[in-house]
Structures are given as structure tokens and as C-alpha cells.
Amino acid sequence: MSEKVGVGVVGSGFMGTTHANAWRRVPYVNYLALCETLPQRLEKAKEIAFKLNAKLYTDYDKMLEDSNIHIVDICLPTPLHKTFAIKAMEAGKHVLLEKPIALRLKDAREIIDAAKKHGVKFMVAHVLRFFPEYARAKYLVEVGAIGEPRIARAYRYSSFPAWSVKGWYGEHRLSGGVLVDLAIHDYDFLRWVFMDEVDRVCALAPPPEKKVIKEITAVDHGIVLIKFRKGGIAYVMASWSYPQGYPFSTYLEIVGTKGILHVDNKSTAPLGVAKPNSYERQQVYPEDPYYLEILHFAEHVVKGVPLRVTAEDAYKALEIALAALKSALEGGAPVNLPLKEEVIP
Template identity: 35%
Template sequence: MMTNVGIIGCGMMGKVHSIAYGGLQNITVRAVASLSREQAEECARITSSRTSTIEEILADDEIEIVSICTPTDTHRDLVVEAARNKKHVFCEKPISRTLSDALEMVEVCRENGVLLGVNHVVRFFDAYTEAKRLIEEDAIGEVVMARLYRGGVFPRHGWNNWFDEFSRSGGVLLDLSIHDFDFLRTLMGEVESITARSVKTTPSHPSRNRDHAIAVLRFANGSLAHVEGSWAEPDTAPSKFTTSFEFVGREGMITYDSDEDFTMRVQTVSREFPSFSKSTPASDPYRLHISKFIEAIREGRKVPVDGDEAIEALKISLAANRSAESGRPVKLLEVV
């Protein structure tokens, strides 16, 4: 059974989606649309499709799924219109810039009988899935603390420099660290409160947005996590983007650093789970997530990361921004 797809937004993430769809069987990208003619033509070439307009994609009855790869503040309008045109939607993260927009997106998709998936893709990266598997198998005992880092150079690739506008991107805590907030929820449960600080540190570009932040999350089970996100790495940095994590349990710890040959290390006192180090494979997490999203549509079941889950991650980011602005801890219950 062939499934037809339309891609809206052909910047960096639109290109990533184009490549991911190209490796899937029984999937045809029928059309792509972008404000940039050059970027649209590149994605059309990658997918062997045609350039089109947003309106034409949404009106095309043969297109069943729409990928939304546009700036965060445009997600609400595009997702709502796609749902009203009876398209299933695979939307880039964050789900939206505001909670009210996200709630409306979920409700409109539900009313129109279409599925909404949000690309919290870190859940599908090999190192993170392996760490989650080991923790769920009790390899290091109960996790009591965690430390995660995600950062790189400032994302200048954004259309009209939209990452630099806080009102559009939400800054580093909402656009970038939300990846780690979402993943932590899958491991450590619900967040109770968050304390955050953010600063502007990059001298190499005229940023108005705060580009480096830390957040300390307190979970309902009493555990803690320290999350650091940065767009402030210098342009001369050897790695333009790096990630790392450390999970500390009562019987061991798991560490990973993408700068160290993607090596994961497990140290444990358990006889069932001896300590080891290994490199994690480099599969395509975007293709894996998209394929599982499409499988869920075909089989009529819940998508891997739906709008409700994306809203919970958004709430953490919004609470982090509120804490960074106010200088006080913020409870998740305050984000309504």
C-alpha cells in the first residue's frame, strides 16, 4: 500500500525529512513547499517529487500525511489547516511556541480524526534507546540523578534568523533542551519543579536571544537532573554539535559523549550487568521515527510521540523559561 506525503518547509529539517522518507518502502513524497525556491528545489530533487505551494499540498486529496518543518511559531496554523483537510501530521518539535496553541492543535486533530505526531527524535537515537533499555532492565538500579548536555554553534540556518527571536523560537531551553526534557520524562517520570538560568554569551554573532542555559529538574519521585543547552559554542569548535549524558543509579552509572567516538560506558556493581564500553551504531533516528509513525497510522494505533506527550515536554520548557526570567523555582502546575 503506497502512502503519499507532502513536506512543508524545506530548510535544514525539511531536508532531513526528505532524506528519511527516501529510504522507506511504499512511501512517496508527492510534493514539497517552501518560501525558498532554492531549498524547495533541493528537497524535490532528493525526493524525486515536485515543488508546490502549501495550499496545493493541503488541498491534494491524494496526500495522506504532511510533514511540518517550519519555524515553531508557524506550527499551529499549519497543523490546524492540515487537520481540517484530513491530513495526518508529523510535526517538528517543539509542538508549538505556546501552550494554548499546542492544546488547540491536539484538539483540532482529534476532532478531525487525524493523528498528530511530534518529532521528539532523541527517543530514537541509538545511545539513548540503549541507555533507556539498560535502565529499565535495572542495570544500574534506581536512577537518582542525571546530567545531560546538548549544544553547538548558533543555528544561523534558520529562515530570517528566527532562532534569534525569543518570541518565535523560545530560546535554547524551548528549542534545544526540550529534547532532553522529553527523554528524561520517559525515564524518570513526571517533573515536579524546575530551576533554570540563561545568559547570552556568544560574541561571534549579534544575538538578541539568550543562547546558553542550565536547568535543574526535580522529579515527583525525588530524583534530580541537570540539563545544559547551548547555542554558544565558538565557530572554531572542533565539533559543531555535541551531546552527552550521565545517569547515576544506586548500583552504577551510564555515561555517553558524542565527542568520544559515540562511546557508551556502563559501570555497575551488579553481577548480572558487568561493566563495559562500546560504540553505539549510527542508524538514522529520523527515518526510524517516521517509519513508526506511518506504521501507527496504517495499523490504527497510537503514534510513538503524540501531541499530548509533546505538550508535557513543552510545559517543562515553558517552566524553565519562566524560572530563568524570574530567578525562582517554578512548579509544573504553574504552567497552565
């Protein structure tokens, strides 16, 4: 394949905009398009496309006919993943797909099979693997700095974005809630670090009457125990229920047979900014992790660099997420993997 590729980003929401901006900086990219099919978003999308010198499509099928495009990057709500991904693959396009891969295991498998069938490259955007501190933690474990990993904790928590109360995140059937949409970052990362498969998951989430955000149907807070096959265990806490204004926060610790490592995004933020009645810590990454992720996929497509996140990784992360959700919905009943049935119908 030639050194240059064209890219079509689908969706002009927060993630679509982030990805489009990142693609614009990738040296292999010589053509950029943006697709927005929702009329109410069109003005905003026009603005973004203009800024990035990207061709704007309002019809996805038309964009797929564009022979300048080799890669389609899908940043749409999860329930749309399967249709959009498979259509792109059928058109012979390589696909970068936002996480989670899907909400049903059957859908996930169909996407993976379609990529194989049409011989296109495919990656799910598990961006945490490209965050420098998490990538370094993985490296430290790999070189034996803490010995064999035994027990880990991972937190990921924030307030629920007010603009999202009526959005799809809040709908149980559309996003799977916090135990699927947010915690999947950590499930995937932990699987990567432990280099092991999950044996059993047990999770708790506040029942509807105890929920902090009563307006939404999705699970808004959850705690998860994960047992790996070789005996490692992990705890995951994920939340959208922190008070409004609470900053997005993450924490990770991994204990092994030879030591312990911590990654805490509050204590590692190099910048604090205080103004009247506000204070925030700012993380300033040496390089935007979304850019690193997108550059990686570009290098996979152009140069055949091995994928850091395989399709099976994405499938397994979804399986853990669904097991956690199932366990929480069943009041904390342990759930064994592999999952035998769908959790979100």
C-alpha cells in the first residue's frame, strides 16, 4: 500500500472531533473527510470540517463511495457500531472503531468476522493503552519491575456531564452504563497487564431507587471484582456519580510478587489552575494519547506495524464488561466467563 492514506471520520461529537483533529496531524494522511448525518449537528460539523480542511459528507454511503478514503474511523454511539463498521468493511475500507466494539457479543463477532472476510484492517479504540502513564505501567510489569502481578485496583470516576443527561450515555440499552462504557478501559488494560483471561466477575451497582442520578436508566456507579485464571485478582470502580464539578479522575495500582506501582492522575498532574471559585489540576501529556492511538493504526495500515489492540482484545473486554453488568443487574451474583448469553437484548 502507498505511504499516503485518506481517512473518513464518522460522527462530529466530542470523540469524532478529537479523532479528526488527531488524523489531521498524522503524516501519512493526505485526505480527510468528516461525515455527519444528523441535521441538528450540521452547522457544528461544517465548522470543524472547514477548520481541518476536510470534505464534509452528510450521507454515509456517499462517503464510502469516495475512493480517496482508505480508512473509516467510526465515532458514533455504540448501537450504531455494527451497521456502520460492516458497511465500511464491505466497501473495502479499513476500520477504526470507538470502544466498546458493540453491546452484544453476537454483534462484536459479526464485526470481527466481516473484517476477516473483506480482508481489511480493524482496531477498536481502546485508547488507555496509548496513555503514556498506563503504557509505562504495562512496560514496568512486562520487564518484571514488580514481579508477577497479583492484585490490582483501577478507578475511573467523574461527575455526569450535564449535557449528557438526555443523551445516549444515560440510556441503559444504548450505552450499557458506566460498567460497560467507562470501566471497559480498565478491564482491557488489566487483561493486558495480567496477560491472562478472566475467569469470573462479580459486581455491584446501586439499584434504581438508590441511584445518584435518578434521571437516567443506565447504571451510574459500579464496583467490580475480577478473578483471572492464573490467580490474579483486580478491583475496578467506575462512576459518573461524583458531584457536579468533580474532575475526571483515574487511579491504578498493581501489586506483584516483587513490588507495587501506583499511577494517580491527581498527584501526577503537573499543573494546577486556580481562579475565583474554581480549582483544577491539569494533565499535560507530552503527546496527545488519541493522536498516538490514531498514528498507531495508521502505521498498522501503512507499514503493517503489529496491532497493539487486536479484535479479540476488544471482544474479551466487552465480554468482561457484560459479565460485570450482568452480575450487577443480578444483585451481585458471580458470573463466569465465557458468557453464554447476551446481557443487553
